[in-house]
Amino acid sequence: MRVAFVAPGDFETTSGGFRYDRRLVASLRETDDVSVYSVPWRRYPLSLFDAPATPLSRFSTDADVVVVDELAHPTFAVRCAGVREDHTPVVALVHHLRCDERGPGAPLAREFERRFLARVDAAVCTSSATDAAVRDLAPDPALPTLVAPPTADQFDPDVSPTAVDARATESPFRVVFVGSLVPRKRPLALVDALAALEVPWEATFVGPQPNERYASRVGRRCRRRGVDGRVTLAGALPTAALETVLRRAHVLVLPSRHEGFGIAALEGMGFGLPAVVTQSGGATDLVTHGENGFLVPPDGVGAVYAALSALATDRTRLARMGRAALTRYRSHPPWPETAARTRTFLARVASDPSSAAEPPLEAT
Structure with a gap:
């Protein structure tokens, strides 16, 4: 499987979300061809002005599926429809929706996140709450989603x-x-x-x-x-x-x-x-x-x-x-389980987006 992974700004940014992205890319590269692309990441909503120059179709030429970190949604809320024209499915990787942060920018973020979700074929969400928020905001109630939580293995606590x-x-x-x-x-x-x-x-x-x-x-x-x-x-x-x-x-x-x-x-x-x-x-x-x-x-x-x-x-x-x-x-699911289920989900989207839906990964 050939994967184009699109992230906003510096892929080495220090945060839990970017650490998740890097780990997912590393896991996918064990079996698949993954190319990572960066798009501008400016103070919200200035990224909206980058959209005319950065259609998602730019990344889909040699890919079976395009994965976009949802933080990049301002860049693609208007232009990602072009990818569907060449039949390359798009999957949003959603750590959380910006509109859920509330604050004065929330209404604008909600509108553009809704537009973005209208133009993707599936979504990978890092929690059941995010999954529910995506399903609520996405215009298509049948949007296939997967809950794929991160794993906390930066440490080896060994605490009794x-x-x-x-x-x-x-x-x-x-x-x-x-x-x-x-x-x-x-x-x-x-x-x-x-x-x-x-x-x-x-x-x-x-x-x-x-x-x-x-x-x-x-x-x-x-x-x-x-x-x-x-x-x-x-x-x-x-x-x-x-x-x-x-x-x-x-x-x-x-x-x-x-x-x-x-x-x-x-x-x-x-x-x-x-x-x-x-x-x-x-x-x-x-x-x-x-x-x-x-x-x-x-x-x-x-x-x-x-x-x-x-x-x-x-x-x-x-x-x-x-x-x-x-x-x-x-009791938390180990990363190999999350990574394997995410890869299976992406492969299903790549072959037939309409068949990708499956039950979420349950937190135990």
């Missing part, structure tokens, strides 16, 4: 339930945030929730800081709330350093407005960390509220504070939920 129990008794209460320091991830909400805690605590924020002004704003919020001595804005860390942070932490918090999957939550679970994550998006595939973590609204601070306070003040509960998080991590 006994270690989780022992760590739960330690002080201070240690919180880790793993994600880009951007408004969508809501680090300011976490700072405000931490400031209200009445027990000793410390927190580490790990992740790229793409907007220096916003990172400075987070620092100012820490100082204004009087917690700058207990919050470390670590920036992006290499794998070994991040592993050290996760091994010491008690809980992982990512109160985003929306997450397509939430790979950081799954990675934290591998270390026995309950996850406090948004109820908007794919984290609902991972977290059972009150069992292995907490699902919080994508706005406000109160629920984040309540979740942290519940764990910080009840270490027996912290240990129990940490063990449950570890169990959930160990």
Whole structure:
């Protein structure tokens, strides 16, 4: 099978979504011919102006199927119809829909994402929540989709339930945030929730800081709330350093407005960390509220504070939920299974798009 994989911007970008893309390409290359193409990725919605110069048919000449990371939808929302004229099917790889991030740009994103989905033949989605959102937005209710979740194997945690129990008794209460320091991830909400805690605590924020002004704003919020001595804005860390942070932490918090999957939550679970994550998006595939973590609204601070306070003040509960998080991590589908099912799906689309539909990969 010949695959043209189209991604926005730099394919080596540091993020969970691009890491997924690179891993999928590597797996497909074990059996197939895969070419990777980059298209402009500018501040939304400036990419719309790149559409006249970048039709998808440009990538389909020597391909049996074209896979497009949905982040590139502004470039193709108008022009990808041309691919169907030469019978090369198009598959959208959807980590999450931009319109689900909400905010002032959501209505415009919704319109162009709807146009994009109207012109693809199938979609691979990284969570059941994203799959449902795609099915809801796509004009064709019969659009074939596959749920193909990522796997958290950046680390080899080898954490035992006994270690989780022992760590739960330690002080201070240690919180880790793993994600880009951007408004969508809501680090300011976490700072405000931490400031209200009445027990000793410390927190580490790990992740790229793409907007220096916003990172400075987070620092100012820490100082204004009087917690700058207990919050470390670590920036992006290499794998070994991040592993050290996760091994010491008690809980992982990512109160985003929306997450397509939430790979950081799954990675934290591998270390026995309950996850406090948004109820908007794919984290609902991972977290059972009150069992292995907490699902919080994508706005406000109160629920984040309540979740942290519940764990910080009840270490027996912290240990129990940490063990449950570890169990959930160990039951997650391995990457070879996800990759094999994705390849089969793409091959079906390449041969006959109308026959590609199959039951989603269930999270266990």
